[in-house]
Amino acid sequence: MQEKVNVAQFRRRAYRKKKVLAAFLKKLAKKNPKGLTKLTAQAEAETWKEINCQSCGNCCMTMTPTWKKSEVKRLAARLGMTYDEFYDKWLYTEESTGDIMNDSTPCQFFDQKNGLCTVYELRPHDCATFPHLYRKDFKDQVEVYTANLHRCPATLVAVEKLQELTKNIL
Numbered sequence: 001m002q003e004k005v006n007v008a009q010f011r012r013r014a015y016r017k018k019k020v021l022a023a024f025l026k027k028l029a030k031k032n033p034k035g036l037t038k039l040t041a042q043a044e045a046e047t048w049k050e051i052n053c054q055s056c057g058n059c060c061m062t063m064t065p066t067w068k069k070s071e072v073k074r075l076a077a078r079l080g081m082t083y084d085e086f087y088d089k090w091l092y093t094e095e096s097t098g099d100i101m102n103d104s105t106p107c108q109f110f111d112q113k114n115g116l117c118t119v120y121e122l123r124p125h126d127c128a129t130f131p132h133l134y135r136k137d138f139k140d141q142v143e144v145y146t147a148n149l150h151r152c153p154a155t156l157v158a159v160e161k162l163q164e165l166t167k168n169i170l
């Protein structure tokens with residue numbers, strides 16, 4: 001396993017660079033240069049060469065996924081529980097959005113010692129696609145980047161890489 005990601009250090013870096021990166025993303029979204037999708041994909045690919053989620057786990061420790069009912073049903077069945085038993089034990093529904101979420105952190109399925117998801121094959125789609133480094137609409141992408149910049153080291157690195165990759169076109 002790679003060296004443990006120093007999440008606190010990443011968070012400090014994110015807060016320090018927050019304004020600069022927000023201004024950069026705003027400018028990039030406004031300009032929307034040709035080839036931006038490709039550059040975003042390149043930034044993402046380069047990010048995953050540096051960041052290993054198994055050496056971090058901050059999302060599983062501090063955030064909650066959004067569960068689809070079908071995902072709850074599927075995992076509950078695998079665990080020999082009913083939907084209601086699973087829901088009552090671990091979940092709640094957010095009033096404002098109707099989203100089904102974990103009611104506490106760290107996630108009940110996170111193995112903190114080994115940094116692994118114990119239900120990996122049946123984890124929610126939201127977990128499988130987090131931190132959502134690619135959205136078709138770059139304005140949506142900026143919202144996601146901004147929300148996760150201080151929570152997810154991979155997001156910070158991806159934005160920094162994008163800044164570097166676009167420095168000659170902005």
Ligand code: SF4
Nearest residue numbers: 060107109110117127
């Ligand atoms: S289900 Fe797995 S991947 Fe998703 S938050 Fe829980 S431990 Fe992490």
Ligand code: SF4
Nearest residue numbers: 053056057059152154
């Ligand atoms: S997605 Fe981000 S917060 Fe989650 S484990 Fe990977 S780097 Fe850490």
